[in-house]
Amino acid sequence: MKIDKKDAQKKLIKLWLIGSLILFLIFLFETINTKNYTDLKEPWLWFMPNIISPLSLMIGVMIAESTIINKKSRTVDKFFYTLSFTLSFFYILLILCTIVLHVFVDMKTIEFFRLSNIWLFPIQGLTVSSLGVFFVKGQ
Amino acid sequence: MLSIKFKFLKGLICAGAGLVSIVIFTIGYFSCSENRVTSTDITSSNNSKIIINKIPELPWPIPKATSYCEINYNSLCLQNSIPKLKLNDINYVIKTALESAGFSELHYYEIPGGFALLTRIERFDHESGDSAPDNYRWTKEYLSPKLNILEIIKALSFERSGYFRVILFTITSETVQQSNKMFLDYNDFSDFIGDGVPTLPTEIGNRNFSTNIKCIAWIYEFEKRKGDANAVFRLESTFSALVHLCNAKILMYLSPNLCKRGV
Numbered sequence: 001m002k003i004d005k006k007d008a009q010k011k012l013i014k015l016w017l018i019g020s021l022i023l024f025l026i027f028l029f030e031t032i033n034t035k036n037y038t039d040l041k042e043p044w045l046w047f048m049p050n051i052i053s054p055l056s057l058m059i060g061v062m063i064a065e066s067t068i069i070n071k072k073s074r075t076v077d078k079f080f081y082t083l084s085f086t087l088s089f090f091y092i093l094l095i096l097c098t099i100v101l102h103v104f105v106d107m108k109t110i111e112f113f114r115l116s117n118i119w120l121f122p123i124q125g126l127t128v129s130s131l132g133v134f135f136v137k138g139q
Numbered sequence: 140m141l142s143i144k145f146k147f148l149k150g151l152i153c154a155g156a157g158l159v160s161i162v163i164f165t166i167g168y169f170s171c172s173e174n175r176v177t178s179t180d181i182t183s184s185n186n187s188k189i190i191i192n193k194i195p196e197l198p199w200p201i202p203k204a205t206s207y208c209e210i211n212y213n214s215l216c217l218q219n220s221i222p223k224l225k226l227n228d229i230n231y232v233i234k235t236a237l238e239s240a241g242f243s244e245l246h247y248y249e250i251p252g253g254f255a256l257l258t259r260i261e262r263f264d265h266e267s268g269d270s271a272p273d274n275y276r277w278t279k280e281y282l283s284p285k286l287n288i289l290e291i292i293k294a295l296s297f298e299r300s301g302y303f304r305v306i307l308f309t310i311t312s313e314t315v316q317q318s319n320k321m322f323l324d325y326n327d328f329s330d331f332i333g334d335g336v337p338t339l340p341t342e343i344g345n346r347n348f349s350t351n352i353k354c355i356a357w358i359y360e361f362e363k364r365k366g367d368a369n370a371v372f373r374l375e376s377t378f379s380a381l382v383h384l385c386n387a388k389i390l391m392y393l394s395p396n397l398c399k400r401g402v
Contacts, residue, residue: 026295029295030295030296030297031297033295033296033297034296034297034298035296035298036297036298039297039298040297043297100291100295103283103284103291103294103295103296103299104283104284105283106280106281106283106365106366107365107366108365108366108367109297109298109365109366110297111366
């Protein structure tokens, strides 16, 4: 079964934008709630690459494609779309769990975030690879 | 010439031997005297009265506190009039107030001109200053939020701290001074203070009370941040010592009028 590539791209970008916004707002809330300003820099340095890298790839390609005048519609296998969407959703959910559940762990927040890279990196790798089908292939 | 050299060498050996024997004798003498002191100690330790009345001395001057306040005797609920009072009466009032406020395991120390009473380390709420609920009031462990949305939202922060306090009462006619030594954490503090005894020895308790004797409450605040092993000493606090005593409900039993004015 085939799906229009442009539609798939738009849906994926919507998911990432909404997910990132939620994560960003929670992170901002945690920042405001933190009284010791020395504790702020490192969590943000951890957070930003996790979200910005896939998002900037998607938005960059989307903008680049919009400038190409090509009326011919392209399709991709729906399996890839479902895979990318599921992996993206799971990855965003994992980051959400990490930035909320650290309050239950008796460990310095930044140490816990660094530790979380153990489970975030493999999923991030898979997610970015699957997104490549929509945002890199055929450029 | 050779005989002179030989004589000189012989003299040198004799002097060396003499020096060695002096050193050996000195070492022997001091080790014997140490033994003598030990045996005297053993003799004294056989006397049970001495053991009972032995009370650890609090390091003097006392460790630097976060805050302090003097408790006026006129505001205390004392049974007898001041001229008839003994230190035991003052101890009874403070001890009863502490026990009513939930404090147990009190430690007594001897200080010049009186005694000191130290409470167990207690967790308190940083925003209100109230004692923590009983189920985690006396634990120093990290507390994760309860599984309800409000608690989790409140706890969402990159740092989270538990706040603790220790209260030291000094009852003495001497001027109490604070040392310049700063404590890093609670372990450092408790190592320095050492263990006291659980009751006030009668020898000190039977001493007469005079108006020169002042009762001062010294508050030592500690903060244990998430992921830290030890509770770090806090030199500055948002609460005054009076507020601490009120919110720990000590002053409520000790001096209700003072508590009303303090809060």
